[in-house]
Amino acid sequence: MPDVGMAGTVPALKQVLASIVGEAHVHDDAATRRLHSGDIWSEAKEPVSLVVAPDNLDQLSRLMAALHEAGVAVAPRGAGMSYTSGYIPSVAGTVSLDMQRMNRVLDIRAEDMVVTVEAGCTWVDLNNALAPLGLRAPFWGPMSGLASTIGGGISQLNAMLGAGHYGTSSESVVAMSVVLADGRVLRTGARGADGETPFYRHFGPDLAGLFAGDCGVFGIKAHITLRLIQAPAAEDYASFAFDTGEDLMRAMAAMARAGIAAEMCAFDPGLTKVRMQRASMSGDVKALGAVVTRQKSLARGLWEAVKVAKAGRNFVDLESYPLHIIAEGRCAAAVAHDMATARQLAADHGGTEIENTIAKVIRAMPFPPLNSVLGPGGERWIPIHGQVSLSQAPALFTALEELFAELAPEFERFGVSTGYLFSSMSTNALILEPVLYWPDEKYPVHDVAMEPAHAARLPVQPANAEAKAFATATRKRVIAILQRFGCGHFQIGRAYPYKESRDPASWELLNAIKQVLDPKGAINPGCLGLDNRKG
Incomplete structure (x- = not known):
């Protein structure tokens, strides 16, 4: 392992970090370092030197101050589901920040319709905490939400659950507390008289927006406040098959314009075949159980499970393009109206209605295993x-x-x-x-x-x-x-050409923000194309 900046050596830096989080939460073994040096797509040529896991905002702030003083690069990591090299170390001696210990739902304020979580909280844990209260975030997670963290979702941005109505993850954000490169804490939004009860996003320029989709280059998210909605009282499901991808695209565009689907999810024949190959009997049993549980009565749940089991896996033509939609609303009549519109729009674009098994399972098992x-x-x-x-x-x-x-x-x-x-x-x-x-x-x-x-x-x-x-x-x-x-x-990471898509004035502004928030260029250097390290 390399020497690390002003701390002198990796062992010396490890001692400093352990004094903040405890020895059990600083790792230098080869297996942990390798795990934190690769994502779904790539592995770094040189692994991180250390992995450190803070437990709370105070520890995170002290860690960042110590790492800033040591002059080492930092790569924040949530669950590791990136596929664009978003947290891969690009500088020798990088320290990986493992955010998964900061996983708590801190404050549910139903009277203000907001919830505050630590950045390492998973989407499934948030939903489990809100469900007994009849509440939900507008955007409520990607399908990887069994492991994916909310901090990662705001840094990378997400698609899927609730996105048809409410857009991506950051569009449900009210406020953030972000730890900067030198350990200072930046707080966004209108935050109440005590400064610690955020309730509204907009109060002057939208500072929260700076940290949404930033891949962690501007600061380390510690606390995130999301707005809440009442959990929809009614939902329904439909699936359609199209002969061509172009017909599918036109139908989905028409449904998006109409605003009728909370979620739309479609596949081509190639991905349908992969899904069928991957399916297993144990997975089918889990899906049936989830469908039963999802319904409001046992009798209705059993009836829906019977229909799903009867449909089996043979209802989709393996050469077609299946579309699965979920509509939700305050009452069954409103949902029925949206479903009628969906059926008409599908027919207008050559779609044929098929069994809605997959649409039901998507809602019954929104966070499936990450197989x-x-x-x-x-x-x-x-x-x-x-x-x-x-x-x-x-x-x-x-x-x-x-x-x-x-x-x-x-x-x-x-x-x-x-x-x-x-x-x-x-x-x-x-x-x-x-x-x-x-x-x-x-x-x-x-x-x-x-x-x-x-x-x-x-x-x-x-x-x-x-x-x-x-x-x-x-x-x-x-x-x-x-x-x-x-x-x-x-999740732009290091895969998509972000700089090339920006006009000169925008890129100058982004570089200036990076210079103010992270003057040494220590946080995720090179991500988004931003790298202001000296020398």
């Missing part, structure tokens, strides 16, 4: 996404399909398969997410994410440098097409 981080044969997996305007979605899909058709011989040569996931963001964008699978070795983060029993069933793939190089080149070509259509991106 999809590898393919059904143990293959590596990488998604590449873009937010596209509603009008441009069909043309973008066509352009991506043309690329994949061109690459078909190489796909066969390297054993690469593809798929798509589609979803919506409020009333004005769709997400197109092509995914690649290729034979290659897994990383430690994959084993940590998956259920042990599932991981044990998967074949172990050997390292495959040629296939990885081809996947890397294909990923770059997909991103170039997304650029051509002017797409936006979540």
